[in-house]
Amino acid sequence: MIKLDVQKKLHGSGGDFELDVQWEITEGEIVAVSGNSGAGKTSLIKIIAGLLKPNSGKILVSDEAWYNKENKINLTPQKRDIGFVFQDYVLFPNMTVRENLEYALPKNNDPKYIDDLLKMVHLENLATQKPNILSGGQKQRIALCRAIIQRPKILLLDEPLAALDTKMRKKLQNDIMNMHSLFKPTILIVSHDPAEIVHLASEMIILENGKITCKNKPIEIFREETNSLQITLKGIIIAKDDQFITLFADNRVQRIPVSQTELDYLQKGDEVSITSSEWTLTSSKN
Amino acid sequence: MNAFWEPLILSVKLASIATLLLFMIGSFWVYVLSMYSFVGKSLLKALVSVPLVLPPTVLGYYLLISFHKEALVGSFFDQLFNVQLAFSFEGLVIASLIFSLPFMVNPMLSAIENLPVSFKESAFTLGKSKINTFLKVMIPNIKPAIVAACVMSFAHTIGEFGVILMIGGNIPGETRVASVAIYNEVEALNYNTADSYSLILLFFSILVLTLVYIFNNKKISSAKVI
Numbered sequence: 001m002i003k004l005d006v007q008k009k010l011h012g013s014g015g016d017f018e019l020d021v022q023w024e025i026t027e028g029e030i031v032a033v034s035g036n037s038g039a040g041k042t043s044l045i046k047i048i049a050g051l052l053k054p055n056s057g058k059i060l061v062s063d064e065a066w067y068n069k070e071n072k073i074n075l076t077p078q079k080r081d082i083g084f085v086f087q088d089y090v091l092f093p094n095m096t097v098r099e100n101l102e103y104a105l106p107k108n109n110d111p112k113y114i115d116d117l118l119k120m121v122h123l124e125n126l127a128t129q130k131p132n133i134l135s136g137g138q139k140q141r142i143a144l145c146r147a148i149i150q151r152p153k154i155l156l157l158d159e160p161l162a163a164l165d166t167k168m169r170k171k172l173q174n175d176i177m178n179m180h181s182l183f184k185p186t187i188l189i190v191s192h193d194p195a196e197i198v199h200l201a202s203e204m205i206i207l208e209n210g211k212i213t214c215k216n217k218p219i220e221i222f223r224e225e226t227n228s229l230q231i232t233l234k235g236i237i238i239a240k241d242d243q244f245i246t247l248f249a250d251n252r253v254q255r256i257p258v259s260q261t262e263l264d265y266l267q268k269g270d271e272v273s274i275t276s277s278e279w280t281l282t283s284s285k286n
Numbered sequence: 287m288n289a290f291w292e293p294l295i296l297s298v299k300l301a302s303i304a305t306l307l308l309f310m311i312g313s314f315w316v317y318v319l320s321m322y323s324f325v326g327k328s329l330l331k332a333l334v335s336v337p338l339v340l341p342p343t344v345l346g347y348y349l350l351i352s353f354h355k356e357a358l359v360g361s362f363f364d365q366l367f368n369v370q371l372a373f374s375f376e377g378l379v380i381a382s383l384i385f386s387l388p389f390m391v392n393p394m395l396s397a398i399e400n401l402p403v404s405f406k407e408s409a410f411t412l413g414k415s416k417i418n419t420f421l422k423v424m425i426p427n428i429k430p431a432i433v434a435a436c437v438m439s440f441a442h443t444i445g446e447f448g449v450i451l452m453i454g455g456n457i458p459g460e461t462r463v464a465s466v467a468i469y470n471e472v473e474a475l476n477y478n479t480a481d482s483y484s485l486i487l488l489f490f491s492i493l494v495l496t497l498v499y500i501f502n503n504k505k506i507s508s509a510k511v512i
Contacts, residue, residue, distance in 0.1 A: 078414065083411065084407070090407075090408040
């Protein structure tokens with residue numbers, strides 16, 4: 001069991017607030033942390049990693065204290081059994097892909113393990129390349145490999161897929177699932193993407209201003225948020241004419257009929273949402 | 287011919303030894319300032335830069351006082367290594383380490399502080415110590431700044447005059463470096479020789495700075511291509 005009870009004063013764009021989180025995580029699970037920007041998500045996982053020191057509280061991992069204010073215990077990041085994947089990859093530019101992994105490989109481990117990991121993410125042909133010629137998806141896969149190479153007890157992923165396109169996100173989600181089934185680390189993933197959370201996580205919390213406002217299975221949380229199926233499309237008005245507005249939404253230009261009052265009120269460039277409760281189900285499988 | 291080249295050779299010898307030692311001392315200084323948080327860090331940073339704003343004669347005066355056999359630094363070197371610092375080549379080396387320290391430390395420190403904090407954090411989460419992170423991750427990613435720091439320290443040591451004259455005087459073969467030799471030749475109204483020394487130092491300065499810019503531009507443009 002991983003027991004978190006941490007408090008930390010944070011400075012956000014909307015002013016100072018206190019991160020105050022009590023959370024028990026079952027080891028070996030994938031759990032997600034969601035919430036608006038500046039809610040304290042990254043701070044929370046940096047506190048777990050030992051990169052940020054809380055003001056008070058305790059962190060217990062399998063009954064071992066990683067942090068305990070009362071007993072003055074604060075393990076350095078080096079002594080915590082963790083892997084950390086940053087949103088911006090943070091591969092070391094002075095090292096090749098293989099050297100990045102070699103750097104992370106614990107002493108006395110078989111270097112063949114690097115080849116196995118590279119094969120698993122289908123990047124073995126890029127082993128001798130420097131990271132700056134790789135695409136975002138390739139970089140993030142290497143970052144994942146580098147974080148998992150030490151077989152950490154806890155893998156912390158800070159919005160690892162946020163900068164990737166949908167296709168690459170799916171590939172990376174599968175890589176995360178594969179790594180989880182192989183090494184069984186507890187994975188904490190910070191994410192904004194409901195589909196990703198539902199796909200990966202067995203439990204999630206939502207943070208608001210540093211406090212947990214919701215804790216449940218992702219599917220239950222999202223079910224609560226929408227008790228009947230409504231499809232919402234966000235778009236930007238690019239033109240308006242007699243009784244119609246032209247929207248750019250879902251990567252397409254759409255023409256929508258509107259009332260005269262709406263036409264008077266809405267302006268070109270406004271962001272709008274269209275909600276529909278009528279739908280047709282079509283499989284995207286080939 | 288020998289007498290003409292002697293000050294130039296002495297300058298290059300002084301600058302080479304000083305740059306080598308400065309690289310080692312400067313790296314340690316940068317390591318402490320970039321990897322640790324402690325009270326008095328700003329004071330330590332300020333102390334490095336003091337030679338930039340202090341008149342060379344003031345620095346030279348304090349060094350001369352402290353290099354005296356009765357003073358702490360002077361007696362330390364005298365008793366331990368049997369070396370007299372005032373008016374000696376060894377004294378010039380020690381002084382060069384002090385007046386050129388900001389030229390080594392500041393570019394390296396500024397480059398390290400410009401690296402993303404996540405470099406350090408990432409290495410820590412991989413279980414790497416502070417010294418390992420510094421040597422394997424931070425230093426290799428600031429190579430252009432290290433080259434610039436070494437070249438600037440070398441060039442500044444070659445060009446220093448005030449401090450050198452204060453603590454080294456004008457002893458041929460021992461402390462008469464190129465910058466002091468120019469002053470000496472002008473005093474003796476040997477303008478032709480002073481001219482030659484000055485031209486050599488001028489071209490050396492231009493060459494050094496051009497090489498630094500070429501090296502750094504190459505690094506930047508190769509990064510852009512990728």
